[in-house]
Amino acid sequence: MDQNELILLKRWFADYCASFSLPTEEDQRNIAIKQEHTHQVCLNALRIAEDLGLIAPEARLSEAIALFHDVGRFSQYEQYKTFDDSISVNHAVLGTQVLREQNVLGSLPEHDRNIILRSVTLHNVFTLPEKLDEQSLLFARLIRDADKLDILRVVIEYFEQDKGSRAEAVALGLPDAPEEYSPAVLACLVRGEMARKDALTTLNDFKLLQLAWLYDLNFTCSLRMVVERDYIRKLAEMLPRNKEIAGAIEIVRKYVDKGSRNGSSPFRPRVSP
Ligand SMILES: [Fe+2]
Numbered sequence: 276m277d278q279n280e281l282i283l284l285k286r287w288f289a290d291y292c293a294s295f296s297l298p299t300e301e302d303q304r305n306i307a308i309k310q311e312h313t314h315q316v317c318l319n320a321l322r323i324a325e326d327l328g329l330i331a332p333e334a335r336l337s338e339a340i341a342l343f344h345d346v347g348r349f350s351q352y353e354q355y356k357t358f359d360d361s362i363s364v365n366h367a368v369l370g371t372q373v374l375r376e377q378n379v380l381g382s383l384p385e386h387d388r389n390i391i392l393r394s395v396t397l398h399n400v401f402t403l404p405e406k407l408d409e410q411s412l413l414f415a416r417l418i419r420d421a422d423k424l425d426i427l428r429v430v431i432e433y434f435e436q437d438k439g440s441r442a443e444a445v446a447l448g449l450p451d452a453p454e455e456y457s458p459a460v461l462a463c464l465v466r467g468e469m470a471r472k473d474a475l476t477t478l479n480d481f482k483l484l485q486l487a488w489l490y491d492l493n494f495t496c497s498l499r500m501v502v503e504r505d506y507i508r509k510l511a512e513m514l515p516r517n518k519e520i521a522g523a524i525e526i527v528r529k530y531v532d533k534g535s536r537n538g539s540s541p542f543r544p545r546v547s548p
Contacts, residue, residue: 276387281335287379288313288342295349302352304442309348309358312425317341319421319500326496327417336387340394340418343379346370358444360399361473367399394418401471416493423488424497427506430485434478434513452477454515463487464523467530482510483520486527498535507531 292310297303320341324334347370348358355363371392374380380388390410397403397415399422407415433445456479463470463483470487474480486507492498501507511524 276332276335276339276383278335280383281339283382284339284342284379287377288346291346291373291377292349295353297353301443302356304440305352305358305444306349308429308442308445309345309352312429313342313345315425315428316344316418316421319424320417322500323417323421323494323496327413327494336390337414337417337421339387340391340398340414341421343370343374343391344395344398344418344422346373346395352444356444357448359447365399367396370395390414398422401469420492420494420497423492424500424504426488427485427501427510428504430481431506431509431513434482446478446481447472447475449475449478449481452479454479456480456483456515456520460484460487461519461523464527467526479514482514483523486510486524489527489531492534495534495537498531498537501531502535 292306295306297306317338320337321334324337329337345366347364347366347368350373351360351363351366351369352358357363358366360366374392374395380391383391393411394414395418397411398418403412403415403419429445433441455477457474457476460470460474460480460483463474464487467490468487469491470480470484472484475484489498489501489507492501507524507528511521514520514524
């Protein structure tokens with residue numbers, strides 16, 4: 276993909292977003308949040324690509340994947356008024372349908388087209404399939420990190436806002452019970468495992484899930500960005516203060532600190548948390 280092709284893809288995306296005009300202020304906020312998310316995921320992807328030393332065509336491909344990773348969110352929201360895939364559709368699959376139906380990638384080389392479609396499909400799976408070729412694995416890992424890093428920002432900003440100005444679809448309709456959380460979700464943090472979305476029962480679980488997803492980051496650069504942006508402290512301040520939660524957060528913090536100092540190696544260390 277050359278620079279001109281990337282510019283055309285960006286233009287298509289801007290026009291596509293502008294074509295969604297929803298009736299309420301709340302709807303507009305939810306759509307705007309996905310547009311801004313896409314922009315930030317593009318920046319994250321470029322930074323990771325640069326850190327990995329990817330050359331220009333591969334960096335452009337990373338940016339195109341980031342641009343389209345959530346393209347399904349817009350029609351998902353328009354049709355179902357939610358970002359919760361479990362009660363609507365898989366937004367990644369919907370995104371690839373949009374790209375195919377509108378022939379967005381038609382002018383690209385077949386290799387680039389396949390990598391984009393595969394990476395969009397894989398960006399939200401719980402774990403990546405074992406048998407992936409090296410290139411697919413690289414780009415899938417890259418978009419998954421770039422996406423998670425910005426979801427952390429979105430979630431933190433959501434909780435920092437007044438209730439009346441929040442984009443409510445962010446929190447998947449979970450109830451706000453200030454002191455309640457699931458021991459099972461907390462246990463994932465302690466064991467160094469990702470938590471599943473279907474295990475969430477309260478907004479505190481949603482915050483714990485964000486922390487547990489840090490275990491799935493693939494690159495040293497991504498862990499460094501978590502430290503730079505102070506995401507762990509910010510989330511910790513939004514959770515109930517007790518010994519169990521403080522202990523679990525300490526385990527994640529140590530894992531991320533150690534991983535972020537992983538020298539020149541691009542991949543995360545396989546440390547046990
Ligand atoms: Fe997504």
